[in-house]
Amino acid sequence: MSLRFWQRVRLAPGVTLNLSKSTASLSFGPRGAKYTVSPRGNRTTLGLPGTGLFYTVHDSKGAARPHTAARDKLTLGFFRRLVTPPEEKAFVDGLRALHESEEDEALSQLETADSLADATWMAGMIRLKRGAFAQARLHLETALAAGDELGVHFSKYDLAPLIDLPIAKDVFAHVSPTERGTRLALVEICEASEDSSDAMMHLDQLLEIAPDDPVVLLSFVQVASDMSGECDLTRRVVALSAGTQNHTPIDTGILLYRARALAAKGLPDAAIEVLTRAGRRRKGRPKRLLQQIRYDRALLYEEVGRKAQARREFEKLYADAPGFEGLAERLGLR
Incomplete structure (x- = not known):
């Protein structure tokens, strides 16, 4: 294996669910500028859309907040629950548990909703955080195969989840429920499993999707060095x-x-x-x-x-x- 100078997607402890090792959070905002709410304080995220690069500014006082709190977005009222399909309810309940730092409950709910691409994607990220690479890979490959269904339910509830891959000090790559984000995570899983061939397959696809993305290029040259x-x-x-x-x-x-x-x-x-x-x-x-x-x-x-x-x-x-x-x-x- 080539030398690694950054914590890549070893979600535990290097990469976290939205920048916190112990607290999950949900992000809202336009492409390239996100505001993240979590129990440990809020932060503004600014970046260059399409580059995979951004930096964060923390606000421990939590002065500004999005108009709608994440918990409110993930609360189904009594009557709405009556008409919401069971797997969608499990998806919403899983995200709410994740937002409240109840990771075991979140994983249980999300894996129950395995017919939903977004639930499978988030379950894969949690498994990756725990170092369960085989299970994470299965979840993420299933989510990727869903094509246009990926991201649909997150959009329905007006949520923008982010997983952050530390590339260097104060520099992170966005990993969201898109083909790019999912393939980047799969590259890391393949590398952790010493499967350079499949890692390169995903990188070839990423170079077509985002040829100017420096994060993708760095991953490519590292994997190529392994081979x-x-x-x-x-x-x-x-x-x-x-x-x-x-x-x-x-x-x-x-x-x-x-x-x-x-x-x-x-x-x-x-x-x-x-x-x-x-x-x-x-x-x-x-x-x-x-x-x-x-x-x-x-x-x-x-x-x-x-x-x-x-x-x-x-x-x-x-x-x-x-x-x-x-x-x-x-x-x-x-």
């Missing part, structure tokens, strides 16, 4: 990452894998240039990612015969991270 040795994938990594700038931590990660692909194609000098560019921006980048960039560049310096420069890089890295895997042996310190 090293396939020349076509290496070529695709080089081609798809060609326009990547170093604006965000996601870009920095993509550049690392671009450099590895260039090196695999016998272009070490080009790879060194990419790694140098990737390492120039440090603010907001995971420390482990920057260390890996330095290590990869030092290896390439050795490969092209710049041994003194390689040694300096290894020594600087050792001073910063003496426990970096394999570094002490390379420096002859063990």
Whole structure:
């Protein structure tokens, strides 16, 4: 498996139901700007529609609220219950339980409503949160197969659920009941199950749906790296990452894998240039990612015969991270 520099969809503990490890919440608002209500306080979410990137601003005082509280949307009156199909009632009751942090009850209700794509989708996300990958995969594949039915019941009750995938510090990917969100979650499940082939199948579909989504591109280059040795994938990594700038931590990660692909194609000098560019921006980048960039560049310096420069890089890295895997042996310190 390739190194991971972000918590990806290991929903427990890295990814949560709407940003809280212990409290579920529901979000409302237009595309690209969401307001989320939860017992721990409210927050505004602003982002770039279609990019999978956004940031959040927390409001512990809870000054502003949507016009209709989430609980009110999920309350069926006596007479409405009489005419609501049983599985739809279970769906609504499951979401209300989730909103009130009663996850076991929520899962029980949602799995009862297994003929509804939205209930199956949410049950899959809860199973994913618990690390039950086989059950999560079955639920999400079933929801995906429902096609246009996915999202129908959420829309009926005017709800916009979000699952958040942390990609880097303060940067998250939206996962909602859409084909894109569902396939992103399935990529993570396939990766957790070491099924790179099916992960790549979902990523191929995602690249058609959202070719400019940096989250999708990062996932693709990581999975392609796991399947090293396939020349076509290496070529695709080089081609798809060609326009990547170093604006965000996601870009920095993509550049690392671009450099590895260039090196695999016998272009070490080009790879060194990419790694140098990737390492120039440090603010907001995971420390482990920057260390890996330095290590990869030092290896390439050795490969092209710049041994003194390689040694300096290894020594600087050792001073910063003496426990970096394999570094002490390379420096002859063990």
